[in-house]
Amino acid sequence: MLLYVIRHGQTDYNREQRLQGARDIPLNDKGRGQATANGRALAGLTALELPLDGFDWVASPLGRTRETMELVRKAAGLDPLTYRTDPLLIELSFGDWEGQTLVEVEAHSPDLIKERNNSKWRFRPPGERAESYAMLADRTDRFLATIDRPTICVAHGGVIRTLFNRIGKVEDDDAAVIDIPQDRVLKIDGDSIGWI
Numbered sequence: 001m002l003l004y005v006i007r008h009g010q011t012d013y014n015r016e017q018r019l020q021g022a023r024d025i026p027l028n029d030k031g032r033g034q035a036t037a038n039g040r041a042l043a044g045l046t047a048l049e050l051p052l053d054g055f056d057w058v059a060s061p062l063g064r065t066r067e068t069m070e071l072v073r074k075a076a077g078l079d080p081l082t083y084r085t086d087p088l089l090i091e092l093s094f095g096d097w098e099g100q101t102l103v104e105v106e107a108h109s110p111d112l113i114k115e116r117n118n119s120k121w122r123f124r125p126p127g128e129r130a131e132s133y134a135m136l137a138d139r140t141d142r143f144l145a146t147i148d149r150p151t152i153c154v155a156h157g158g159v160i161r162t163l164f165n166r167i168g169k170v171e172d173d174d175a176a177v178i179d180i181p182q183d184r185v186l187k188i189d190g191d192s193i194g195w196i
Contacts, residue, residue, distance in 0.1 A: 039075025095127020
């Protein structure tokens with residue numbers, strides 16, 4: 001498997017450290033710049049095993065990932081709209097916590113924050129649609145099973161953390177706290193995973 005993964009560019013929620021999860025929050029100006037720079041970096045990679053238009057291009061269907069994908073493709077000299085989306089790549093849902101900062105959540109739910117800190121991988125916030133990283137990892141596994149050719153993907157920080165768990169064999173709770181940059185490209189080649 002050959003997979004290049006880019007996290008969507010910054011949003012105002014990222015800047016404010018708000019839990020955005022499955023909310024459809026747009027990129028801000030910094031995020032647009034990050035996406036464009038990632039597209040240029042991708043186009044400049046001499047280690048790509050085939051031309052950029054020979055890859056399968058896929059993004060999470062949320063607006064911030066689609067906008068990132070379109071800016072990446074445009075900066076790489078490709079038609080911005082020629083890619084597909086896959087709902088398996090949507091960020092994990094923080095349920096009732098979406099839109100709040102962890103400081104705000106802790107003010108009304110300190111016991112739940114303590115529980116989350118003790119086992120972030122398995123913790124599921126309150127709310128009907130809320131997910132744990134373990135649940136997201138199951139979705140990521142289903143996405144990985146669909147890859148049948150070299151792929152370039154735009155996804156979310158949570159999805160990328162699960163890739164480090166599944167492919168990089170990073171322990172569950174360690175994977176849940178990995179810092180995922182928005183201005184780098186991740187390369188997965190077989191069982192090798194790392195930023196380039």
